[in-house]
Amino acid sequence: xxxxxFGYHRPETVADAVKLxxxxxxxxxxxxxxxxxxxxxKLRLATPGHLVDLHRIPNLKGxxxxxxxxxxxxxxxxxxxxxxxxVAKALPILMEAALLIADPQxxxxxxxxxxxxxxxPGNDMPAMMMTLGASYVLEGSAGARTxxxxxxxxxxxxxxxxxxxxxxxxxxxxxxxxxxYAYEKLKRKVGDYATAxxxxxxxxxxxxxxxxxxxxxxxxxxxxxxxxxxxxxxxxSLDDGSLKAAAAAAxxxxxxxxxxxxxxxxxxxxxxxxxxxxxKRAAQRAx
Amino acid sequence: MAxxxxxxxxxxxxxxxxxxxxxxxxxxxxxxxxxxxxxxxCETTHCGACTIDIDxxxxxxxTMFAVQADGADILTIEGVANADGTxxxxxxxxxxxxxxxxxxxxxxxxxxxxxxxxxNPSPSEEDIRMGISGNLCxxxxxxxxxxxxxxxxxxxxxxxxxxAAE
Ligand SMILES: Cc1cc2nc3c(=O)[nH]c(=O)nc-3n(C[C@H](O)[C@H](O)[C@H](O)COP(=O)(O)OP(=O)(O)OC[C@H]3O[C@@H](n4cnc5c(N)ncnc54)[C@H](O)[C@@H]3O)c2cc1C
Ligand code: FES
Ligand code: FES
Numbered sequence: 001x002x003x004x005x006f007g008y009h010r011p012e013t014v015a016d017a018v019k020l021x022x023x024x025x026x027x028x029x030x031x032x033x034x035x036x037x038x039x040x041x042k043l044r045l046a047t048p049g050h051l052v053d054l055h056r057i058p059n060l061k062g063x064x065x066x067x068x069x070x071x072x073x074x075x076x077x078x079x080x081x082x083x084x085x086x087v088a089k090a091l092p093i094l095m096e097a098a099l100l101i102a103d104p105q106x107x108x109x110x111x112x113x114x115x116x117x118x119x120x121p122g123n124d125m126p127a128m129m130m131t132l133g134a135s136y137v138l139e140g141s142a143g144a145r146t147x148x149x150x151x152x153x154x155x156x157x158x159x160x161x162x163x164x165x166x167x168x169x170x171x172x173x174x175x176x177x178x179x180x181y182a183y184e185k186l187k188r189k190v191g192d193y194a195t196a197x198x199x200x201x202x203x204x205x206x207x208x209x210x211x212x213x214x215x216x217x218x219x220x221x222x223x224x225x226x227x228x229x230x231x232x233x234x235x236x237s238l239d240d241g242s243l244k245a246a247a248a249a250a251x252x253x254x255x256x257x258x259x260x261x262x263x264x265x266x267x268x269x270x271x272x273x274x275x276x277x278x279x280k281r282a283a284q285r286a287x
Numbered sequence: 288m289a290x291x292x293x294x295x296x297x298x299x300x301x302x303x304x305x306x307x308x309x310x311x312x313x314x315x316x317x318x319x320x321x322x323x324x325x326x327x328x329c330e331t332t333h334c335g336a337c338t339i340d341i342d343x344x345x346x347x348x349x350t351m352f353a354v355q356a357d358g359a360d361i362l363t364i365e366g367v368a369n370a371d372g373t374x375x376x377x378x379x380x381x382x383x384x385x386x387x388x389x390x391x392x393x394x395x396x397x398x399x400x401x402x403x404x405x406x407n408p409s410p411s412e413e414d415i416r417m418g419i420s421g422n423l424c425x426x427x428x429x430x431x432x433x434x435x436x437x438x439x440x441x442x443x444x445x446x447x448x449x450x451a452a453e
Contacts, residue, residue: 001330001331001349002309002311003309003311004309005307005308005309006308006309007289007308008291008308008352008354034350034351034352034355035332035350038332038350038351038352039331039332039350041309042330042331051308053355055355079344102421103335103420103421104345104399104403104417104418104420104421105335105338105345105346105347105399105421106332106347106421108344108345108346109344109346109347109350109351190417190420190421191333191420191421
C-alpha cells in the first residue's frame with residue numbers, strides 16, 4: 001500500500017499551477033483533497049510522476065452568493081460546504097448530499113472540485129451539479145473556459161478537462177425561492193458509494209409541478225440528467241401514476257454496472273425508487 | 288526521488304524530517320517519530336484507526352502525505368492527556384464506560400471524539416454516532432463508545448452524566 005514515487009510541487013497561484021502542469025506534461029496531476037487519488041495511488045491504479053498540490057492556492061477557496069448565482073471555489077471541502085450559511089440558505093440540497101458523502105474525516109479533506117473533476121460515476125456531486133444547471137470554470141495555459149456540468153462527463157474517468165487544466169470554480173444558478181429539493185441515496189453502509197441515487201429540484205404552483213429537474217448517480221458510466229422523467233411529472237400533482245411514469249422514464253436511460261452493489265436489474269429498480277422518493281420529498285418541501 | 292525537508296508541530300513539539308514525497312503521514316508519525324499510538328488498520332481510508340488531528344481537523348493519516356503536513360499543527364493520541372499528565376475527559380470516559388476491548392481502534396476513536404466535542408460540546412446520541420462513523424470498531428458494538436463520549440461531554444460541560452436505560 002505504498003504509492004509509487006512522484007515529484008511534489010506546491011504552487012501558490014493558479015497561474016503557477018497551470019505553468020507547472022504544462023511544463024511537467026502528461027505525468028503530472030493536480031492533487032486536491034487526495035481522497036480519491038491517494039487510494040488509487042496506493043493500489044497503483046494511478047502512478048502520476050508529479051503531483052501539483054492545490055492546497056496553498058488561497059484563490060481556490062471560498063463560497064460567494066453573487067445574487068442569482070453561488071460560486072464555490074474548487075478547493076472548498078465538503079466540511080466547509082456543510083458549515084456554510086450561504087449554502088444552507090441558497091442550496092440546501094448540497095448540504096443534504098454532502099452529509100451523505102463518506103464520513104467526517106473524509107469530508108474534512110475531500111473537496112468539491114475534486115469530487116466533480118474526478119469523473120468517478122460513484123461521486124455524488126456531479127449529478128447534483130447537472131440537476132442544478134451548474135457550470136465549471138477550467139483554466140489552462142490557453143486561458144479560462146466555462147463548461148456546463150451537463151457537457152463535462154464523457155465516460156468513467158473521462159471528462160472535458162484537458163490535460164494541464166485546473167477546475168477553479170463551480171458556478172450554480174440559485175434555485176427559485178420556495179423550491180423543493182431532495183437527494184435520495186441508497187447505500188449499504190455509511191461511507192459507501194451509492195447503489196443508486198437521485199437528486200430532484202422542483203417548484204410547485206397550485207399543487208402541481210411547475211418545473212423539475214432530476215439527476216442520477218452511479219446508474220451509468222456518467223452521471224445522468226433524467227430529462228424525460230422530469231417531463232413526465234410537469235403539470236401533475238405527483239400522483240402514483242406520474243411517479244411511476246417518471247421512474248420508468250428514468251430506468252430507460254440507466255445502464256449501471258453489475259457489481260458488489262447488486263445486479264443490473266436490481267440497481268435499475270432501486271434507481272426508480274430513489275427517483276420516486278426524491279420527487280415526493282422534494283414536493284413536500286416546496287412552498 | 289529527492290527528499291524534502293519538513294517541519295511540523297506534533298503534540299506541542301517542533302519536529303522535522305527528510306521525507307520522500309510518497310511517504311504517508313501515518314508512516315512518518317509511526318516510523319520516523321516513533322509515535323506508535325496512531326494505528327494502521329486498513330490503509331484504505333475506511334477504518335479510522337490512523338485518525339489524527341491536523342490544524343483542528345480529524346484526518347485519516349494514511350491518506351495524506353507527510354510533505355503535505357509541512358507547517359501543520361498535529362495532535363496524536365500521545366498528546367491528548369491533560370498537561371499535568373491526568374487523563375483528558377474523553378480518555379476518562381473511555382475508561383469509566385469500558386469504551387474499549389482490544390483497544391486497536393481506541394487511539395483513532397479518542398482523537399476523533401476529542402475533535403467532535405470541540406465542534407459540538409453537547410452532541411445528541413445521533414450526532415455522536417454520525418460523528419464517529421469514520422471509525423470502525425470490531426469489538427465493542429459501539430454502545431460503550433457512545434457512552435464514553437457522552438460521559439466526556441458531561442464532564443466537559445460540568446453536567447451530570449446519566450447512563451441511558453437500555
Ligand atoms: C472511504 C471513502 C468513501 C467515500 N465515499 C464517497 C461517496 O459516498 N460519495 C462521493 O461522492 N465520494 C466519496 N468518496 C470520495 C471523496 O468524496 C473524494 O474526496 C472525492 O471523490 C475527490 O475529491 P478530492 O478533493 O479528494 O480529490 P483528489 O483525490 O485530490 O483528486 C481526484 C481527481 O480529480 C483531479 N482533481 C482534483 N481537483 C482538481 C481540480 N481542481 N482541477 C482539476 N483536476 C482536479 C485529481 O487530479 C484526481 O485525478 C469517498 C472517499 C473515501 C476515501
Ligand atoms: S488505516 Fe487509515 S483509515 Fe484505516
Ligand atoms: S476495541 Fe477492538 S476494535 Fe475497537
